[in-house]
Amino acid sequence: MNKRYKKGWETLGKINSQAGQRILDLLKDISPDMARFVIEYPYGDIYSRPGLDLKTRELLTIASLTTLGYAKDQLKAHIKNAFNAGCTKEEMTEVMMQMSIYAGFPAALNALFILKEVLQEKKDAKKK
Amino acid sequence: MNKRYKKGWETLGKINSQAGQRILDLLKDISPDMARFVIEYPYGDIYSRPGLDLKTRELLTIASLTTLGYAKDQLKAHIKNAFNAGCTKEEMTEVMMQMSIYAGFPAALNALFILKEVLQEKKDAKKK
Amino acid sequence: MNKRYKKGWETLGKINSQAGQRILDLLKDISPDMARFVIEYPYGDIYSRPGLDLKTRELLTIASLTTLGYAKDQLKAHIKNAFNAGCTKEEMTEVMMQMSIYAGFPAALNALFILKEVLQEKKDAKKK
Amino acid sequence: MNKRYKKGWETLGKINSQAGQRILDLLKDISPDMARFVIEYPYGDIYSRPGLDLKTRELLTIASLTTLGYAKDQLKAHIKNAFNAGCTKEEMTEVMMQMSIYAGFPAALNALFILKEVLQEKKDAKKK
Amino acid sequence: MNKRYKKGWETLGKINSQAGQRILDLLKDISPDMARFVIEYPYGDIYSRPGLDLKTRELLTIASLTTLGYAKDQLKAHIKNAFNAGCTKEEMTEVMMQMSIYAGFPAALNALFILKEVLQEKKDAKKK
Amino acid sequence: MNKRYKKGWETLGKINSQAGQRILDLLKDISPDMARFVIEYPYGDIYSRPGLDLKTRELLTIASLTTLGYAKDQLKAHIKNAFNAGCTKEEMTEVMMQMSIYAGFPAALNALFILKEVLQEKKDAKKK
Numbered sequence: 001m002n003k004r005y006k007k008g009w010e011t012l013g014k015i016n017s018q019a020g021q022r023i024l025d026l027l028k029d030i031s032p033d034m035a036r037f038v039i040e041y042p043y044g045d046i047y048s049r050p051g052l053d054l055k056t057r058e059l060l061t062i063a064s065l066t067t068l069g070y071a072k073d074q075l076k077a078h079i080k081n082a083f084n085a086g087c088t089k090e091e092m093t094e095v096m097m098q099m100s101i102y103a104g105f106p107a108a109l110n111a112l113f114i115l116k117e118v119l120q121e122k123k124d125a126k127k128k
Numbered sequence: 129m130n131k132r133y134k135k136g137w138e139t140l141g142k143i144n145s146q147a148g149q150r151i152l153d154l155l156k157d158i159s160p161d162m163a164r165f166v167i168e169y170p171y172g173d174i175y176s177r178p179g180l181d182l183k184t185r186e187l188l189t190i191a192s193l194t195t196l197g198y199a200k201d202q203l204k205a206h207i208k209n210a211f212n213a214g215c216t217k218e219e220m221t222e223v224m225m226q227m228s229i230y231a232g233f234p235a236a237l238n239a240l241f242i243l244k245e246v247l248q249e250k251k252d253a254k255k256k
Numbered sequence: 257m258n259k260r261y262k263k264g265w266e267t268l269g270k271i272n273s274q275a276g277q278r279i280l281d282l283l284k285d286i287s288p289d290m291a292r293f294v295i296e297y298p299y300g301d302i303y304s305r306p307g308l309d310l311k312t313r314e315l316l317t318i319a320s321l322t323t324l325g326y327a328k329d330q331l332k333a334h335i336k337n338a339f340n341a342g343c344t345k346e347e348m349t350e351v352m353m354q355m356s357i358y359a360g361f362p363a364a365l366n367a368l369f370i371l372k373e374v375l376q377e378k379k380d381a382k383k384k
Numbered sequence: 385m386n387k388r389y390k391k392g393w394e395t396l397g398k399i400n401s402q403a404g405q406r407i408l409d410l411l412k413d414i415s416p417d418m419a420r421f422v423i424e425y426p427y428g429d430i431y432s433r434p435g436l437d438l439k440t441r442e443l444l445t446i447a448s449l450t451t452l453g454y455a456k457d458q459l460k461a462h463i464k465n466a467f468n469a470g471c472t473k474e475e476m477t478e479v480m481m482q483m484s485i486y487a488g489f490p491a492a493l494n495a496l497f498i499l500k501e502v503l504q505e506k507k508d509a510k511k512k
Numbered sequence: 513m514n515k516r517y518k519k520g521w522e523t524l525g526k527i528n529s530q531a532g533q534r535i536l537d538l539l540k541d542i543s544p545d546m547a548r549f550v551i552e553y554p555y556g557d558i559y560s561r562p563g564l565d566l567k568t569r570e571l572l573t574i575a576s577l578t579t580l581g582y583a584k585d586q587l588k589a590h591i592k593n594a595f596n597a598g599c600t601k602e603e604m605t606e607v608m609m610q611m612s613i614y615a616g617f618p619a620a621l622n623a624l625f626i627l628k629e630v631l632q633e634k635k636d637a638k639k640k
Numbered sequence: 641m642n643k644r645y646k647k648g649w650e651t652l653g654k655i656n657s658q659a660g661q662r663i664l665d666l667l668k669d670i671s672p673d674m675a676r677f678v679i680e681y682p683y684g685d686i687y688s689r690p691g692l693d694l695k696t697r698e699l700l701t702i703a704s705l706t707t708l709g710y711a712k713d714q715l716k717a718h719i720k721n722a723f724n725a726g727c728t729k730e731e732m733t734e735v736m737m738q739m740s741i742y743a744g745f746p747a748a749l750n751a752l753f754i755l756k757e758v759l760q761e762k763k764d765a766k767k768k
Contacts, residue, residue, distance in 0.1 A: 056187070060191040068230065074617075105486065113282060159481065198453035201494070202489075366583070579707040614711070
């Protein structure tokens, strides 16, 4: 276990170690190296940097994934990360609304619908 | 001059009224209605909302424009806005680096090169 | 209820007031302001303009959503709008085929498959 | 000279045979087959179909190229084609404005600036 | 049955005639001309060219579809084609991993998950 | 100088050490960490892997950059890399032509025009 991998897990541990573990599990028989790269580069090299706090980084990621339009699973995972990093539902809503300007209304609306899904899942989980 | 247009100009005035005026000038003979919409919707309706401060909004916009890849003029304008809203060069660099994860290295590098251009222009302007 | 919102509903009423209501219902607890913006800007400000008829506007929207590739729900909704605005199945097929030139064959084929889905739903609805 | 190639040139001749010739000249030493395909598939197979008139087809292409964002040279060429096919400046402006809803404001504004460029070139050409 | 259509089927026959037939079946009542174009242009005109072997062509297509992000059904079909053309699971994994550089990690990961799906389907089919 | 960085330079040295140095020079005062990441992740982690040869990797990158549409500088650099890795003009032309199927004709044509530019620069360099 190299330094970057360790740092990546430390950073992931602050926002969503389950999501990290899930990607590892999914990739283990098909591409364990890619699983390692996902921990090392995004989380070990980038998210762990001091220049921006994790809360801001998650909002930026939501902005980017909303703009891409097609990355629905990743957006869902990062909405959960964003909650763990201390972002509120209101802040995420603002980010997605703002994206209507740059990426168009379909991108913004699809992101809001995914946020709605996550909120519903949270509600359902509480009931149990 | 309706309320939203007025609110749009107030918000633009805090970050870059020159950029707003430039778009108006460019569009005035081809589509004055679009010029008005640019002030009303992005700045009057969205950026003026209380849920996120202007500094965070500009970083989010930089994330989105970096992700789009093709919107170089808008990215340049928003880098200037971001400086006016209190963002530092270091924060913008972090945003662009983070985008390499979601939009790829070409998108991130092209954004960094535009930031470099803006910094050079600022330096040149100071010399005069 | 402001002027633009009212105008937006009038325009939506001509093509698909159900779709508008559905978006409002979906967004009401997560972002009622965004729901309002969807009525005001696209339908109040743009679709209601006299420069192009609603039929042409819906074909243009189908061209854009086909090109984006990821906006499948919006494409489905606008195919229904397009039928309501007087577009034929043949015209929509032509638009989607033409998009293979600019956005590639996958984008064009996916759009055609969604059109097929809408046509099937229409057939099924008639049977009942 | 096969049938499709001939039909392609006939169609191109109605809107912009110069643009067709320019692409052929550009590609002749690098990929003459691709030059032939450009005439055969888009113009021979698609634009020549009876289901939509050339004017509508050019507006749809402008919608698609505006949405893509990066295809500036092609957008410029098709704005000229659109004028030749009988589209007005006002109609093209409407198409581009409408694209702000689906592809975002940067895509729409960049398209409007290219239209402005074409209009300026037309003005300059008249002066001579 | 024209020459290009015939050549298209010959090429498709080497990698996946079932996929070709499936597209024809799907499109037959909605757009039989588009079904014909899919055989003629991609397979008759392009894949049948001698400059690159079918194996390399399929890897290139996987690179492109991974980059597009939204074309999941087409990616799935071409992964199957790639196996038929002699590509290995390892080679496809490498292509998708490499795409993380240019199109970002979400695009690369989504492609790997689709490859995983195809491998699972192959395993399930063997059991029967 | 860590292992990955060293491996990255070794790999870059085989295809284009000038391009690597140019990116480092461009980024050194704005983001030296990003410059390091460009060497470490794409070249140290990915291109250096044994699963695909450098020639195939460069063709795949050309496919991806052609598909993205906006990454013109990167495409130019990788066309040069591809020549250094042993790809021929004919192979690159085939890749770009094939991309017309998945990313559309504008993306394919713009890539071919950049290839033409590189070929012209090579010719001009020989004359001197």
